[in-house]
Amino acid sequence: MSLQTDLHMKEPITPLAREAMLNIYHTANCIKKRADEFFRSYGLSDVQFNVMMLLGHQGGAEGGLSQAQISAMMLVNRANITALIDRMEKAGLVERTAAPTDRRYNIVKLTGYGRSLLARVEPLYIEEIKQAAVLEPAEQKQLIVMLEKIRRNVSERPLINNKPKTEISR
Amino acid sequence: MSLQTDLHMKEPITPLAREAMLNIYHTANCIKKRADEFFRSYGLSDVQFNVMMLLGHQGGAEGGLSQAQISAMMLVNRANITALIDRMEKAGLVERTAAPTDRRYNIVKLTGYGRSLLARVEPLYIEEIKQAAVLEPAEQKQLIVMLEKIRRNVSERPLINNKPKTEISR
DNA sequence: GGGATATAATTCGCATCTTAACTATATAGC
DNA sequence: GCTATATAGTTAAGATGCGAATTATATCCC
Incomplete structure (x- = not known):
């Protein structure tokens, strides 16, 4: 839908x-x-900014995450991460480095530019989110509970009558 | 985001x-x-199915809508409608016909195949929606009120500190 | 050690979204 | 009638999403 x-x-x-x-x-x-x-x-996309926040806040000691980690944390398909990091690398926001221990991995890190842009934009974004919160805390809790209930139901219930084998012929 | x-x-x-x-x-x-x-x-996308429901239920007397009408009713950008209808036409779901009075318009109608597929899939979809409704009616009303409140706030409040003129140099 | 299996990243094909520019057609006003 | 403006549809470029297949690399187990 x-x-x-x-x-x-x-x-x-x-x-x-x-x-x-x-x-x-x-x-x-x-x-x-x-x-x-x-x-x-700010010349960013929402997804790009969220990758930057991820890297900025929990990029581990050295400030880097593998693409698989980014994919898992952002719930974005791996296939999309490749092109996303490509674009961010081209924009100078992040860089790929080889992982020392396992040659299958890329370690993605913020560049200096990426870090400075994050430092500038993030406070404004936080202010945005704060102002967007029109609901009372109690309402927010209620909303979260309801949405989680819906989500659980959607995830766990099997699809009804899902038998695509017999297609209508044209 | x-x-x-x-x-x-x-x-x-x-x-x-x-x-x-x-x-x-x-x-x-x-x-x-x-x-x-x-x-x-069923070989459809969500958007395609919604177009089919639109055409099936309120395609006017002759069962047709212009692309602009579809665009307005589905809140989908006009530019997307072109490719969307292209694909649906190729799949045999709908057909474009020329409008008699105004040559700028296309009238989009369900084909026989589209109509039969709609008749088959729609009841199952309705059942899906029904089963997805885990919330009590009172909760649903509450949820709607809260979401509308958020939406109104998001739509009406101006963006904060939105001055992209002075970019950080790299 | 070597073959089966798992994982990380990439690539491909496709659907969808956005904005902007373009063409063709109507319409309104002088 | 003719020009300015508005509307319908198309096209293009770019970002994002998905699933499936592929390649390289690790790892597990016999």
Whole structure:
């Protein structure tokens, strides 16, 4: 389902449940667009900035993470990390170095430029997030609980009637 | 901001607010992946299916909509609609026909195949949505209210300190 | 030691999104 | 009628997402 999908259907398929689900998409999309706009003004993308925060805050003693670690921590497919780090390397934000012990790994580190840009942008981003928090703490807790409930259900329940074997012939 | 972003940061930047925001992304992403998996088993994408539902349910008397109408109703950029309808046309789901009155328009309609596939998949999708609704109706209402509150705030508040003019030099 | 297995990264093909520029067509106002 | 403006659709360039296949490297187990 798209993040921005049939919000204007005249005949909602199910009344409230569907509205709640679509609201999640719509809200996530609004927040995403907002963040895009923010980071874009610094020549970054949201994903790039999040990689930089990862590297900046928990890049280990030497400040580096493997692509697999980045992939796992950001829940982004490995295949995407390759191109993402390519672009960030080209932009001078990070650099790949060879791992000493295991030649399968790349160690990705922030460059000096990446570090200074992070130091400049992160406080503003934190301020953004703070101002975006319109909900009371109690509401926030409630929201988190509800979303986790939804997520657990979505993850654990098997797909219904999922038998693509017999396709409709054209 | 990615839908699947730094959920595992060891040092959350702001405690609860940030967690709530990230939860929205994460949940939306889970739901999206789930829907992707569902539609994929029928050779469709989520967006394609939503176009089919649009055309099937409110394609007007003759069952057709212009690309601009589809774009507006699905909140999808016009530029994306072109390629989307291209792919759906190639897959035999829809067809473009010329509008009689205004030669700028295409009228997009479901093909017979598209209509039959919709008739088959939609009930299963509705069942999916129903089962996905783990929240009580009262909770759903609450959730909707909170999400709308967040969305309004995100949309209306100006970006802070957004002055990209003076870039950090490398 | 050597073969089977697992992991890290890359590559490929494809879908989707954005913005911006472009073409063709309508329409409104002088 | 003619020019300015608006609208519909297309195209292009770039970022991101996915799954699947490939390559290089480690590791495990016999």
